[in-house]
Amino acid sequence: MATIVGGIGTTHVPSIGKAIAEGRQSDPYWKPFFRGFDYVHDWLARTEPDVAVVFYNDHGLNFFLDKLPTFAIGASGEYRSEDEGWGIPVSRPVPGDADLSWHLINTLVADEFDVTMCQDMLIDHAVTIPMALMWPSAASSDRPWPVKIVPVEINTVQHPLPSMARCLKLGRSIGRALETYPRDLRVAVVGTGGLSHQLDGTRAGFVNKDFDALCLDKIVAEPEALARYSIHELVELSGSQGVEFLNWMAMRGALTGRVSELNRNYHIPVSNTAAATVVYDNQAAVERKAA
Amino acid sequence: MQQDIAGTTIFDGAQAQKGLALNRMCFSFNNAENRAAFLKDEDAYCRKYGLSDEQRAAVKSRSVLNMIEAGGNVYYLAKLAGIFGLNVQDIGAQQTGMSVEAFKSKLLSAGA
Numbered sequence: 001m002a003t004i005v006g007g008i009g010t011t012h013v014p015s016i017g018k019a020i021a022e023g024r025q026s027d028p029y030w031k032p033f034f035r036g037f038d039y040v041h042d043w044l045a046r047t048e049p050d051v052a053v054v055f056y057n058d059h060g061l062n063f064f065l066d067k068l069p070t071f072a073i074g075a076s077g078e079y080r081s082e083d084e085g086w087g088i089p090v091s092r093p094v095p096g097d098a099d100l101s102w103h104l105i106n107t108l109v110a111d112e113f114d115v116t117m118c119q120d121m122l123i124d125h126a127v128t129i130p131m132a133l134m135w136p137s138a139a140s141s142d143r144p145w146p147v148k149i150v151p152v153e154i155n156t157v158q159h160p161l162p163s164m165a166r167c168l169k170l171g172r173s174i175g176r177a178l179e180t181y182p183r184d185l186r187v188a189v190v191g192t193g194g195l196s197h198q199l200d201g202t203r204a205g206f207v208n209k210d211f212d213a214l215c216l217d218k219i220v221a222e223p224e225a226l227a228r229y230s231i232h233e234l235v236e237l238s239g240s241q242g243v244e245f246l247n248w249m250a251m252r253g254a255l256t257g258r259v260s261e262l263n264r265n266y267h268i269p270v271s272n273t274a275a276a277t278v279v280y281d282n283q284a285a286v287e288r289k290a291a
Numbered sequence: 292m293q294q295d296i297a298g299t300t301i302f303d304g305a306q307a308q309k310g311l312a313l314n315r316m317c318f319s320f321n322n323a324e325n326r327a328a329f330l331k332d333e334d335a336y337c338r339k340y341g342l343s344d345e346q347r348a349a350v351k352s353r354s355v356l357n358m359i360e361a362g363g364n365v366y367y368l369a370k371l372a373g374i375f376g377l378n379v380q381d382i383g384a385q386q387t388g389m390s391v392e393a394f395k396s397k398l399l400s401a402g403a
Contacts, residue, residue, distance in 0.1 A: 059366045060318055060366050060370070064314075064315065064318050065315075083321050085317075085322075085369075085373050086369055086370055086372075086378070087373050087376075157364065158364070159303040159304070198299070199365045199379050199382070199383065200299075200300065200355070200365035200368075201386060202297075202356070202387055203299050204382070204383040204386045204387055205387060205397055206298075232296075235296060235299065235301065236296045240299055240302075268398065268402025269395075269398035269401065271380060272379050272380060272383055274401075
């Protein structure tokens with residue numbers, strides 16, 4: 001049976017890709033952000049996940065606004081990236097676990113989440129940057145990746161967006177699907193984006209430290225408290241693009257066991273964004289009987 | 292009725308409909324050849340994508356706020372801004388009427 005080893009939350013700001021390409025991780029501007037990944041690297045080395053289920057939002061690479069799914073799942077053996085038009089380097093492809101993707105799709109649709117199935121799907125910086133942050137040596141070499149991925153895309157761009165409660169439920173459905181997967185896989189779940197930030201309008205540059213702290217506190221043991229916020233309230237409190245927190249809610253939902261925060265790093269600013277990096281432990285609520 | 296959020300345009304159905312041609316043009320800028328074609332003949336490129344007069348004027352003015360008013364979505368507008376070597380901090384400064392240095396300092400002090 002698959003085991004959900006834990007969750008990671010991380011921002012995915014494009015300029016991180018540039019900083020990595022230019023080797024500026026130790027610059028005074030970048031160091032407080034990148035050092036938040038020391039713990040992530042240790043944890044990944046310890047837990048050795050085989051698969052990462054990555055909740056993210058596409059920014060106009062795979063999807064355009066003319067045909068935009070609310071929830072989409074990749075079902076491919078390989079995910080390529082491409083030029084996104086804003087000058088960050090194109091990342092190497094990442095292998096996918098298509099069998100697991102179809103298992104998730106089958107169980108999600110049975111669970112009344114009618115997702116869009118994507119046998120071809122380009123992954124944008126919202127996947128590739130977290131991958132490079134979590135597995136920097138694999139991202140920058142030709143060596144095989146230590147993990148495969150299942151990308152789960154959530155619309156955070158064109159309103160109406162799915163609610164916080166809905167994304168939490170999506171995650172829970174995926175968590176249950178993982179628990180019933182018959183292969184002996186170790187799975188990490190990842191939520192990317194956020195936290196508070198706004199790129200557009202005269203409120204551009206808005207960040208909200210207090211609300212971010214509340215989100216990071218509540219998401220661990222009381223995600224239902226956050227699920228009560230409407231999208232409108234979320235935009236107001238965390239900024240137009242702070243709504244990427246929906247990806248975090250889904251990640252949290254997929255942690256079906258007893259959840260605790262192992263590490264938290266919070267830093268303002270990364271570009272226009274308040275950046276958070278967290279690692280959550282997930283202990284199965286009931287110990288499985290030995291086979 | 293929900294209260295408007297100051298300085299914020301929700302990219303909803305009304306904006307999406309209004310902005311489709313402009314956002315579609317910006318989506319094309321994922322491709323380097325298209326970026327070059329825009330730079331070579333901006334008028335012809337905008338005509339090809341059927342921009343409205345308001346959208347054409349907004350692009351010409353290089354004002355991000357005008358482009359948002361014309362239905363532009365910021366993730367797509369960022370691809371256009373990239374053609375001119377501008378990043379989200381540059382366009383943040385432009386929209387808030389600040390210098391880029393002042394905009395960056397504001398963010399730094401938000402973290403202090």
